[in-house]
Amino acid sequence: MDLFASPPQTLLDDAEGGVRYWPAFAGAADADAWFRILRQHAGWYSERRKMYDRVVDVPRLLAGYRTDALPPALPLAEILARVQAIVPAPYNAVGLNFYRDGSDSVAMHNDKLHTIVPGQPITLLSLGHPRRMLIRAKAGDRGRIAVDLAHGSLLGMSHASQITHEHGIPKTARPVGPRMSIVFRVRTEAHLPD
Numbered sequence: 001m002d003l004f005a006s007p008p009q010t011l012l013d014d015a016e017g018g019v020r021y022w023p024a025f026a027g028a029a030d031a032d033a034w035f036r037i038l039r040q041h042a043g044w045y046s047e048r049r050k051m052y053d054r055v056v057d058v059p060r061l062l063a064g065y066r067t068d069a070l071p072p073a074l075p076l077a078e079i080l081a082r083v084q085a086i087v088p089a090p091y092n093a094v095g096l097n098f099y100r101d102g103s104d105s106v107a108m109h110n111d112k113l114h115t116i117v118p119g120q121p122i123t124l125l126s127l128g129h130p131r132r133m134l135i136r137a138k139a140g141d142r143g144r145i146a147v148d149l150a151h152g153s154l155l156g157m158s159h160a161s162q163i164t165h166e167h168g169i170p171k172t173a174r175p176v177g178p179r180m181s182i183v184f185r186v187r188t189e190a191h192l193p194d
């Protein structure tokens with residue numbers, strides 16, 4: 001384990017740590033193994049959500065666990081310990097997203113503020129084919145930050161950044177392989193996964 005991995009790139013600065021990116025958080029051997037096991041054994045489900053007056057498929061697969069009930073067959077406890085060493089927080093929930101190909105995506109959004117604890121970070125590990133994340137201020141100069149989230153990389157986003165900015169993973173016409181994100185959050189009790 002390389003706790004002294006190169007310092008992060010600061011993509012955005014604020015009083016709570018802003019948005020920071022560690023391109024080489026995990027080595028290829030760990031990242032490959034985590035991807036393979038999670039792809040095969042996580043409890044993936046698809047979801048349909050109401051959008052205005054329509055019901056649409058969420059364009060990616062989802063999975064989620066409380067950190068006090070992680071399935072022992074998944075490497076999530078090991079990943080959490082590694083994340084804690086870099087971005088410490090009392091994480092109690094982990095959400096997984098699986099992007100099967102370039103037509104899977106997440107629209108520009110901020111993480112739902114009533115479901116997460118103020119002051120606590122959102123920290124996400126990327127595995128698989130790199131996908132581009134866009135980060136954009138909600139007000140003022142709406143210039144975009146783009147970061148290609150590499151296999152084995154870590155991204156830490158402050159709670160404050162969820163108020164000022166939105167983020168998303170756009171669809172792409174380029175041929176891309178599957179990718180997943182493993183997102184650790186500190187959720188309010190009412191919004192923990194079942």
Ligand SMILES: O=C(O)CCC(=O)C(=O)O
Nearest residue numbers: 097106111124169181183
């Ligand atoms: O997959 C990603 O990198 C982003 C996921 C995300 O923004 C979310 O789950 O809220």
Ligand SMILES: [Fe+2]
Nearest residue numbers: 109110111167
């Ligand atoms: Fe998000």
